[in-house]
Amino acid sequence: MRKKTWWMTVCIAIYILFALSPSAYAMHIMEGFLPWRWALVWWLLFLPFFFVGIRHVSHLMKQKPEVKLLLALATAFTFVLSALKIPSVTGSSSHPTGTGFGALLFGPFIMTVIGTAVLLFQALLLAHGGLTTLGANAFSMAVVGPLVAYGLFVLCKKCGISLRISVFLAAMMTDLATYVMTSFQLALAFPDVTSGVWGAFLKFASIFAVTQVPLAITEGLITVVIWNFLHTYSKRELDVLEERGVFFK
Amino acid sequence: MSNRILVFIAALLIVLPLFIVKNTEFAGTDTLAEEMIQQTAPHYEPWFHVLFEPPGGEVETLLFSVQAALGAGVIGYIIGLYKGRKRNG
Numbered sequence: 568m569r570k571k572t573w574w575m576t577v578c579i580a581i582y583i584l585f586a587l588s589p590s591a592y593a594m595h596i597m598e599g600f601l602p603w604r605w606a607l608v609w610w611l612l613f614l615p616f617f618f619v620g621i622r623h624v625s626h627l628m629k630q631k632p633e634v635k636l637l638l639a640l641a642t643a644f645t646f647v648l649s650a651l652k653i654p655s656v657t658g659s660s661s662h663p664t665g666t667g668f669g670a671l672l673f674g675p676f677i678m679t680v681i682g683t684a685v686l687l688f689q690a691l692l693l694a695h696g697g698l699t700t701l702g703a704n705a706f707s708m709a710v711v712g713p714l715v716a717y718g719l720f721v722l723c724k725k726c727g728i729s730l731r732i733s734v735f736l737a738a739m740m741t742d743l744a745t746y747v748m749t750s751f752q753l754a755l756a757f758p759d760v761t762s763g764v765w766g767a768f769l770k771f772a773s774i775f776a777v778t779q780v781p782l783a784i785t786e787g788l789i790t791v792v793i794w795n796f797l798h799t800y801s802k803r804e805l806d807v808l809e810e811r812g813v814f815f816k
Numbered sequence: 817m818s819n820r821i822l823v824f825i826a827a828l829l830i831v832l833p834l835f836i837v838k839n840t841e842f843a844g845t846d847t848l849a850e851e852m853i854q855q856t857a858p859h860y861e862p863w864f865h866v867l868f869e870p871p872g873g874e875v876e877t878l879l880f881s882v883q884a885a886l887g888a889g890v891i892g893y894i895i896g897l898y899k900g901r902k903r904n905g
Binding site for chain 2: 596598599600602603636637639640642643644645646647648650651652653654655656658660688691693694698753757758759760767771774775781784785789791792793795796799800
């Protein structure tokens with residue numbers, strides 16, 4: 568019980584800390600807003616991960632068809648979370664990514680495919696993000712995010728941190744890492760005249776990353792909720808995934 | 817920690833900003849990042865434009881709602897299925 572109270576206190580403390588931040592907006596990189604050279608660079612960096620992801624998906628479908636529903640669940644989770652624009656303490660709205668959950672279940676590369684599908688949907692139908700910037704947006708949300716989730720989860724496991732807190736941390740940091748990466752991408756393309764790339768990074772991070780902090784905490788909490796459901800009702804599928812060596816309990 | 821408490825905290829995190837932060841519309845636009853780019857690189861022209869833009873905020877809201885509703889439906893179906901399966905052995 569004392570542990571729980573401590574955990575909640577930390578969450579609330581971080582929350583209040585960021586409640587003092589200035590107002591800002593946050594989303595994916597808009598269509599046409601990366602110079603074409605940078606757009607190309609990010610597309611080229613993103614594509615190898617995507618192809619590995621496609622191979623992982625088809626491999627998983629053949630080897631373990633019984634986890635299809637779970638894959639649908641991870642996809643649906645990403646769809647829901649990235650459709651929700653949530654108000655943040657910075658006085659603006661942004662949306663969570665939802666990619667951490669799937670990355671913990673299936674490993675990072677399968678989430679590259681799912682995350683890209685969601686981004687494509689939003690770029691084509693919602694004018695949110697874009698086709699030219701899809702490479703960059705997918706690299707941050709569907710490559711870096713899931714990799715962070717997976718890496719952090721494995722690390723937490725090695726350090727003997729309890730399962731639920733590991734899930735929380737991994738999902739939260741996935742969300743944050745996505746927008747830190749977005750800030751970095753914009754800073755590289757639009758370095759500040761006086762303070763250079765680093766100065767521009769700090770400026771963009773103040774827009775994208777800071778707004779994201781409370782949302783990241785929310786995403787972490789919701790991911791633990793759905794994780795609890797799976798743990799209670801779908802032990803069989805989790806065991807199948809664990810056998811494959813992807814999922815670490 | 818039970819799911820009820822987790823969902824409660826998550827809801828609190830979403831609702832609290834509405835009361836803490838005043839004088840804002842919680843705009844979710846990409847305007848500020850755009851403005852910052854215009855400041856840093858005043859001559860930058862977006863070189864590609866969106867192929868399809870929802871005609872107006874209402875249609876955009878509809879599409880976002882559809883995205884969320886589809887996802888939520890699938891999640892509910894699958895969790896329900898797993899739950900029923902466990903109950904029936």
